[in-house]
Amino acid sequence: MSSLVTTASLTPFVTTPIVLTIAGSDSGGGAGIQADIKAISATGGYACSVITALTAQNTQAVTGIYPINAEFVEQQLDAVFSDLNVIAVKVGMLSDSNIIHSVAKKIKQYTPKYLVVDPVMVATSGDLLLHSSAIDSLKSELLPLADVITPNLPEAAALIGCSVPKNEDEMIAMIDELRQLGAKSVLLKGGHLETDDNSTDLLILADNVERLSTERIKTRNTHGTGCTLSSAIASYLAQGHELSAAVKRGKYYITQAIAHADELNIGQGHGPVNHFFVLNTQGQS
Template sequence: MTSLNIAKTLSSVTPIVLTIAGSDSGGGAGIQADIKAISATGGYACSVITALTAQNTQGVSGIYPISSEFVEQQLDAVFSDLNIVAVKIGMLSDVDIINSVAKKIRQYSPQSIVVDPVMVTRNGDLLLQASAIESLKSQLFPLADVITPNLPEAAALLNVAIPQNEAQMMTIVDQLRLLGAKSVLLKGGFLKEDINSTDLLILSDDVQRLSTPRIKTRNTHGTGCSLSSAIASYLAQGHQLTDAVRLAKHYITQALNYADVMTIGQGHGPVNHFFSLNREN
């Protein structure tokens, strides 16, 4: 086979992943983190931006929303041309954008959908109004193969107290199943006192426990964005959900493990998406 034929064969099977999220000017989270994670795990990333943020490793100083009409225009542009297999959905700033994204997802019917419900700041403040949270639950969750809330987000979705340990995580499993997604990855990263970082993959008839040693680093910015994007990337490559989640969990653990190789900013720096390039041969 000639090099040209090889190139054509590879291009025909390129797993294309769309990320729908906000932009992080600091490059650590949001669209920027998504593109890095998708690329590092073997996918081709395209994007639809839902909001612009003035942001760095120390926090967010401003948010500039994108109109729902322009979000739809971006969605039509990428879906009409690219063979998008999987979609990762992150920050959606208001009801109109949530409804627009849901409408276009139903129109174009991509194979796999991962929803990371970005709802709560590091300080515990809600990013979405109650009406937007209800739209997220009614319009997008039923379309999702998996949603990936952390503990504060799960608590906000269910209007319950934030779980403080793994046993309390188990008590909300049945409630999370009722949110309408095919599965839920409940992330336990906020349980800082645990020596392990344990997530629960909640399926319709099973709960799988995914636990790895907790990595001690302050460079954790973009962890959730990167994990959900990696799941979408592995789904686009043909992995079944449970395998895609396990591969993504391994990827983000390594990205955290190598995060201190980099010195980015004065606050919570990003994870090291391309850690394999920093390994010693």
């Protein structure tokens, strides 16, 4: 009697790089949970999610925020961690101190291998997404748990209580204070220096700083860039890349997503980046 060999029996076991995004929902689809899931999927990870807030949002403005009850956030986290082998976690919009406390508590309980924190405070439209009273909770409870935090210049300034940098020298002057926030590393993003020809980020490690610079792309379609970059970094970490390599790959991915953003025609304000630029390019060939 011959044995039956199935396709499954010939397939080697591969650990699926599962990435959990903990963030708010963007009804316009360009940022938040929606951007995170797109970026994680496009870069080779499997995305699962815990929603911390609902927003009424489009490419022009945030017109409403509805925080999710902290107990239900914890229920979502328990559901995901008790079943899925989450390797990396990306944290975005948390809205208030109660949710920050709940997320920090569950991160300590389940100890995922990697934690990427994007300290979301202000939307591309300029709308406030994190209550000022919650910044202290973010700094004391969550940032010290992170492998990398990814603030833009206004966020970094708010975290350490200084004015927003106007040039790269002023970015460099922030390094010591950003290290004191307690995260293992900081990716200080220089995208807001709009008069510079290049977009330069500083990867601040414990004992050195890596300068990552790419040519600045002229487009108004930059909605969700921070969410997208931090999610891509988490995805690459989950796939086994070292931190520096994961950040460089994430930087390349977001640069290409921005470069292809004008191929989309979404909304009347700051449109989203093109998360699936590779598939869209293939479809046009």
